[in-house]
Amino acid sequence: MISSLSSINGLETTGRYLVLLRENAIDSGIRTLRDYTGNRRVARAADFEKNALTAEQLEQTDTTIFDNLGVAVCTLDPEQLQSLHEASDESSPIALIEAERVVYALNAQGLGGLVEQITPRTTTSPAMEYLKGYRDAVDRLVDHLVPTNGVQRMLPSPGIQVLDETTATWGLQITKVVNSKFSGRGIKVAVLDTGFDLTHPDFAGRRMIGKSFIPNQEVQDRNGHGTHCIGTACGPLSPVIPPRYGIGYETEIFVGKVLSNQGSGTDSQILAGIEWAIANGCQIISMSLGARVSLGQPYSGLFEVVADRALRNGTLIIAAAGNESQRHLGIVEPVGHPANCPSIMAVGAIDSQLQVAWFSNAGLNANGGQVDIVAPGAEPGTVGGSRIDVHSSYLMPTRYRRLAGTSMATPHVAGIAALYAEATGATGRVLWNRITQNALRLPLPSVDVGAGLVQAP
Template structure:
């Protein structure tokens, strides 16, 4: 059941770790659709049908990708089949002779991450008279003396990544660009999102199996508010971009391989130019990576958070951002604090490409409120919004150069011995949107 916080709450400080257009009507608390223990990626052959393949594997066909059967793209000439030990077995799969069938765990493989640090009553004046989508209004009036007037609490963060200068360089502030937020859903009724969402025909809840990707849960617990915060960060960076909300995570922050895979393909098919994945897995999912490979081959840009375990390796799919066919259009993102020092929670490693200020980032929260979160999940949408700023302008570089340019123009976070223990393990530096746009747009 979705719970509401009484309006009497003014500000509540929490330290709870999570598992990390037109409006719709919020969904009732939903049960997840069938969640299989395993998924198999099965190459298609002539004569295959959904029914015959389901029978052969002993499961349910969740996705049928046949475009590559004509173009020769192997990863896009396959079906994704879900099954459990009771429905399928290694013996059944081996009966698909001559096919390279990839079997992997499905249930709860992915998680969103971060920490809610504060919740505020959202009825305050920041929502009055408009939405995030019109805060910029085509002008720079939202800035006064370097302070970000809609949410003053974020002023220091936005100064750190030079957002004011970036919005001056990119006056369309994301107009005409759609960013898919593959996450825990969003609060579809929040005033901040009115006029800021892609057409409702593009929305999807892959967790519940319906078309209403509404956040569900209890404030301060699990992933409730995670997707709303992520979407709100993107819109502060690129106020005229459109958000395509796609839900793949439950209230506890966990999600399945099948849902993430389907959501990536859906996002591309429905016209997203940027995909934000503020989620990750300890294991490399062949199915998810194949979907990303397919998306990036069509010049869709994908950003992924690095994880929040303070580990010396980053989560997948972010860990694949520096290798493979998707690398030119896939960006891995970690977190630093306001002094450009590694956040205590941020994962790090040679595969990390860029970092952003991911601590205490304020954005919309469910039930019309505002909240701050900390996590690499909050740094990733800053880069997604920055890519949207560039895509809305006249580029002087190919789209496939954008994620590389974003990393290459990052600010130095190693000078003077800073981050000495992590030299070369925090990417090329901290996101600098003004430098990035200066190199990529006319």
């Protein structure tokens, strides 16, 4: 069972632990876990069809093994934890132990039951003042250095304003999706989120495979966040009511419910979804979720190894950079967990003026935690005011809704990744490179926008 929530070094944790096993050491790792912890109730993903552990197995076993990932999730008391740490030397199959985190759906509005991830602040710390100065200095440096060596890297100021959404959303216009001949046919995209509204008329007859990793909750979305994200990544070419909002309209959709209807989940539920997606041969995993990270806090070594192993096996994981920044107040926060892992493509958000969204996090942590690319996530403006934001599918009977966040930017990149996968046959790191190499360079600091604005093939 999941322990009551606690905090370790500022992290919201569950009381359970993630254990990274060395490659090709699953069986010896299980024996070591049993020997040093005494845990006997062990569930292995490999024992289930398509490695789809049930939510109840995740909740009720002492130790859960994700065979494809080489990770165990364990319930450990302090003595067991100490014993396992002592066993974790170079000769042991145990490579790393981390506390399990709590994660949330990432949006910038807190609307419709979605989890509000922005904490208001009234004061600015000295560290934040330093970062503001650093950011301003970088801005000035970019202004002087681009374009360089004759290579045009800037767009005409003040950017491109595309607000006529009669036939397609502004996001699909500025990413050139509307000009692409590709549809994502034959590409499997897994969206790990709050599920999907299976009654949505725009997806009638569409092939969709779902699995819930949340106890006592079905794949059916009761939150709206997952339905919105899947709509952008995989929505139809011609929705019942225009405009077009979906990118990979012929992709195979895998709906992994790893966040509850209240918008929260855990590391183990994310890992269960990743394990399931890999077992199903998904080339792309989209995750608009995460947890806040502090300045100077390292990324998860365990999630980094998982993402690297996934890339080497042909699966690209794309995740939201996070929405904790309040740029209108001069506050910029670092990329959150797990997007801050170097082998996970971290997506920041821009608006239709090609400016960084006010909530979008930045690559402030020196060791990892960079923004890799940006995509449409909000209409210009700060908190409040009139904005069109990102239009996509939503819970019935509402049907459609406009939301803002790096959550909305992430499925733009996932859908476009599916187009590149179809167009080139690329997977894993090669697919990553195709996406970033073809991004539209922006006259903004790379800590904010990475390679630039994602563009469809």
